[in-house]
Amino acid sequence: MDPCFSDLKACTLDKHKPLVIVDVDEVLAQFMAGFGTFIERHGFELRVDRFALFQNIYRPGETEHLDLIAGRALFDDFFRDGGEDLLPAVGAADALADLSLQASVVILTNAPEHGRQTRARWLKTHGFDYPLVINSGPKGPSAAELAGRVEAPAVFIDDLLPQLESVAASAPNVRRFQMVADERLRPLAPSAPDRHARFDLWPDLKVALREALALDGR
Ligand SMILES: [Mg+2]
Structure with missing residues (x-):
């Protein structure tokens, strides 16, 4: 431990x-900034237009946000693997x-x-x-x-x-x-x-x- x-x-x-x-x-x-960098590397983009998380994840060019289950999976991956993208x-x-x-x-x-x-x-x-x-x-x-x-x-x-x-x-x-x-x-x-x-x-x-x-x- x-x-x-x-x-x-x-x-x-x-x-x-x-x-x-x-x-x-x-x-x-800087969670949002780090999460944005992380999901961009996975082919998605973060549009910070509301105080929310999963509703701000999009596939490039689309107007509907990613479904919440897929957003949750990215969030889980970020917490496990996204340390390099997370800046103080x-x-x-x-x-x-x-x-x-x-x-x-x-x-x-x-x-x-x-x-x-x-x-x-x-x-x-x-x-x-x-x-x-x-x-x-x-x-x-x-x-x-x-x-x-x-x-x-x-x-x-x-x-x-x-x-x-x-x-x-x-x-x-x-x-x-x-x-x-x-x-x-x-x-x-x-x-x-x-x-x-x-x-x-x-x-x-x-x-x-x-x-x-x-x-x-x-
Ligand atoms: Mg907080």
């Missing part, structure tokens, strides 16, 4: 340190490295079962060598469990509004931040900035996270 990989119970935290709980796809990784979000590794000097970082992702080891390796390769917790479904209960282990501020970062809402419901003391790494998805992503602050660039997000976590200096 990769040492980067742990489950929720095995993830030990320093209870005196602030906590950063962070998603992967469209937060640490700009500035994410540097920002987390800075935050990790004073805070604990836990990566909370909903990667499918068959992609877990690949995902753990990808994270480590790209400078995200932090405990990895694989979640399934809404992230609120897991975020509440993690935040309950520290006696310090905690933040949660995700691109998906339902996940931010889930954390608001289960762990209302955890400050929520939305980040959408893909420029094409940014105008399409549902947001509620009155409830979950939104920053799409890591340098800006880092400043807001430092403030929320009451970190000193810089």
